[in-house]
Amino acid sequence: LAKVQESSDLATMHYVRQGDPRGLGHAVLCAAPHVGHEPFAVLLGDDLIDPRDPLLQRMIEVQEQHGGSVIALMEVAPEQIHLYGCAAVEATAEGDVVRISGLVEKPDPADAPSNYAIIGRYVLDPHVFDILRKTEPGRGGEIQLTDALQQLADDERAGGPVHGVVFQGRRYDTGDRGDYLRAIVRLACEREDLGPDFRTWLRSYVAEEMQQS
Numbered sequence: 001l002a003k004v005q006e007s008s009d010l011a012t013m014h015y016v017r018q019g020d021p022r023g024l025g026h027a028v029l030c031a032a033p034h035v036g037h038e039p040f041a042v043l044l045g046d047d048l049i050d051p052r053d054p055l056l057q058r059m060i061e062v063q064e065q066h067g068g069s070v071i072a073l074m075e076v077a078p079e080q081i082h083l084y085g086c087a088a089v090e091a092t093a094e095g096d097v098v099r100i101s102g103l104v105e106k107p108d109p110a111d112a113p114s115n116y117a118i119i120g121r122y123v124l125d126p127h128v129f130d131i132l133r134k135t136e137p138g139r140g141g142e143i144q145l146t147d148a149l150q151q152l153a154d155d156e157r158a159g160g161p162v163h164g165v166v167f168q169g170r171r172y173d174t175g176d177r178g179d180y181l182r183a184i185v186r187l188a189c190e191r192e193d194l195g196p197d198f199r200t201w202l203r204s205y206v207a208e209e210m211q212q213s
């Protein structure tokens with residue numbers, strides 16, 4: 001019971017229902033009345049970041065230092081970039097921080113400006129709401145957060161600059177079915193309570209599979 005109650009004592013929770021699947025940008029805009037005029041964080045629930053490799057804390061530090069907005073980036077294989085928002089970047093004095101000069105949502109690999117993919121953590125300046133209100137549907141007919149961020153990066157007066165923190169830690173994209181399964185197996189193996197039994201079972205299962213193939 002204490003474990004169940006712990007999560008509701010962590011913070012005051014408010015829920016907003018998007019209603020129509022009009023895109024990530026529209027979903028973020030639905031939260032505008034709750035956020036008000038302060039910088040805020042967006043965490044996409046299907047992107048799991050291993051808490052042993054802190055990311056959001058670093059992004060908040062970078063936001064406090066530079067102002068504007070901060071997105072999380074990860075280098076991916078060129079053939080994977082069409083699954084993500086993609087950033088054109090310029091190096092800064094800090095090794096893990098880049099300045100964003102352009103953004104494009106799910107580009108064809110031939111048109112991608114880099115192999116830096118946007119992953120599901122954002123620390124955003126509230127000016128993004130003004131931009132989202134005017135953002136037309138983009139890729140897939142959806143209102144794209146990436147398109148609004150491109151405008152922030154383009155025009156600093158509108159709440160820019162936009163920086164990226166390059167993440168090199170453990171991440172599981174549970175929006176991908178294969179990754180979802182891999183995340184469950186890996187995290188189950190690492191658990192102190194379930195892990196030992198689960199590993200024993202997994203070893204014998206894999207051995208059986210190898211014999212059959």
Ligand code: G1P
Binds near residue numbers: 084085106
């Ligand atoms: C969303 C964003 C995309 C980002 C991705 C990260 O896409 O639109 O820019 O790279 O999350 O997971 P979705 O996965 O919702 O299609």
